[in-house]
Amino acid sequence: MKDVWGALSDGTRREILTLLKSRPHTAGELCDQFELTGATVSHHLSVLKEAELVKTTRRAQTIIYSLNTAAFQNMMKTVSDFLK
């Protein structure tokens, strides 16, 4: 049950977000970018999903992950409000 800060604290998860920035990816495509097992990448994806930093849609057997830009906007607002 991770919040957005916890989700961002891991380097692999930040790399995943960077990949998703260019375009949506399937779980398998993301997997291929790392020297990690599918189980591990799937775990990171679930943390990102829990924090609502990514969204998913299913197409046949594949699950497509994409950025939830709203979450980033919220984060910026949080930081911006903090500084006031």
Add this chain to the structure above:
Amino acid sequence: MKDVWGALSDGTRREILTLLKSRPHTAGELCDQFELTGATVSHHLSVLKEAELVKTTRRAQTIIYSLNTAAFQNMMKTVSDFLK
């Protein structure tokens, strides 16, 4: 060797930053706000310092911690650039 995201992933450290938002505090004053030992709070302060989220000045025996607002600005810029 924690970065800004790692530093923000801990709730106690975020509370420390909130306290520092109102005014600078000595290490001892910050300590008094938590049910944690001085050693533990000192550890959290060192993580925040490493991430450059706080600055310190020494006055006699006491060390005064204050927010480094520039780091927050940088963070906002990073997130903002990411979304472009």
Add this chain to the structure above:
DNA sequence: TCCGTATTTCGATGAAAATCAAAATAAGAA
């Protein structure tokens, strides 16, 4: 120099998180 206060560093411990291999689930095709 010796003492007291403030803070940090060290070494150990328990809890949380990352990771893997293997089993389970989901969906479409044969």
Add this chain to the structure above:
DNA sequence: TTCTTATTTTGATTTTCATCGAAATACGGA
């Protein structure tokens, strides 16, 4: 329904992190 592919879940292991008590350091005052 059985097979294949894509992905997740489970259970175990390893690694990282928060935490503590005790020892060490830094500084100013007597």
